[in-house]
Amino acid sequence: MPKPIAENWFTVEHLSDGVSRIYEPHMADWLRCNIWHVRGRDRDLVIDTGMGVRPMLEEMTQLTQRPVTAIVTHSHFDHSGGLYEFKTRCCHPVEAPTMAAPTLANTVADTGYVRAEAFTALPYEGFSYKDYFVRPAPITDMLDEGDVIDLGDRVFDVMHLPGHSPGSIALYEKETGLLFSGDVVYDGELLDDLFHSNAEHLAESLNRLRELPVNTVHAGHYMSFDRQKLRTIIDEYLAGGRRPGDLDAWIRGEMEKTGE
Template sequence: MTSLPIAESWFEMKRIGDDVTLLWEPHVVPLMRCNIWHVRGRDRDLMIDTGMGVASLREAAVNLLDKKITAVATHTHIDHVGGHHEFDDNLVHELEADDLRAPRDRGTLRLAEMNPAYVESLRRAGYELDSDLITALPYEGYDIDAYELKGAVVTEIVTEGDIVDLGDRHFEVLHLPGHSPGSIGLWEEATGTLFSGDAIYDGPLLDEIEGADIEVYVRTMKRLRELPVRVVHAGHDPSFGRERLVELADAYLARRG
């Protein structure tokens, strides 16, 4: 039995600039609360990651969806691809395309159903995790135990160096493995903007979970450290600039390199 309050709204959003809007799920615990980035282009828009899929992202973002939109999976962890099934066009790295089509794990919102070793690794990394993964229900009658990660149609498979063309904006795909095998970033050299997914963010980085590889992550971090970024819009936590990027990369390399 779940005695959680009903959320007034499941998503919140904030306009970051003329072409970028941040959406997030305030009633998802911080560990799983990913940044969802809507990027407007002339010919198509991007929805970079889609959150947990507890409630409809398409319905929440309806005022943003006025042209063709591609949902990008920076990687296929549950907190980033829960809403991809709502979109007709989905982009993912070749190493994780099968996971987006058919998730290996249905997922859960219940702490008690999570692998204890996995939970302990999250706590060691610095996350507090002592309750279920949501702190409210999206609507009256929502069944937390019926939650399930759904597969999505994959329409665009990318790899290192591919270009994601929005007409007036062009993002280069950077393959940034370490957190997961097919983690990608989208790099716009013209503006110095990087959408980094979970390759780097301003919080405890996870490199001891299933699919992670510390040795590979070290190489990715060295690469990121040299990138001439102006702003990083990451998969979690606040955006940051080059100085903070270098600090975060150096801290990781000091610990793991």
């Protein structure tokens, strides 16, 4: 049966602390990335940008009310695909070359996650997952450990947390205890075996997060969680759990869970 063309590609959920979660409901939930919109007095933040298969700024007019700093927590396709749309584009210097010249390999779009089952509806007539690619989005501002992002009335500290990828960053707002963690930690199976992953570095990064007085983690995938859950996820990973294993079997299992 041919898949329908999606009318709206994005869905927004307004949360507390001036944070909205934008997501692509027609991406299977095992691939779907959270796009975080954080409102500030002078500027807004967009943290991660989704697949980039439909223009986000046309559909999400709330993103054009103030200047936006767009940050990718890392360069993987499901987070970086939409970065090209923004004027101010940030990531860690280690992954900036990927954003200037993305390929299927360096954005990990060649790992088997981009497949027909990943799309429950199509972004436009004639779309095929086989044609998927990430558009170049040269970085305008590098972000590294210790940098501070100031939105006028709120500030975010940049943490460099390598492991899932070498240039993974997280953003931490001390005032509210919000942590935007990207793929360093989320409530699912954590990936430490991609071509540029380093499991030892990921363990060090998670040990750092374990001691951070966070209130809420807004992660790169799945739902948000509190500090206690953060510690549980980290402890389970460090004890050898929370790894997806065989990709095809894992995707089949995830699809059975959600009845897709």
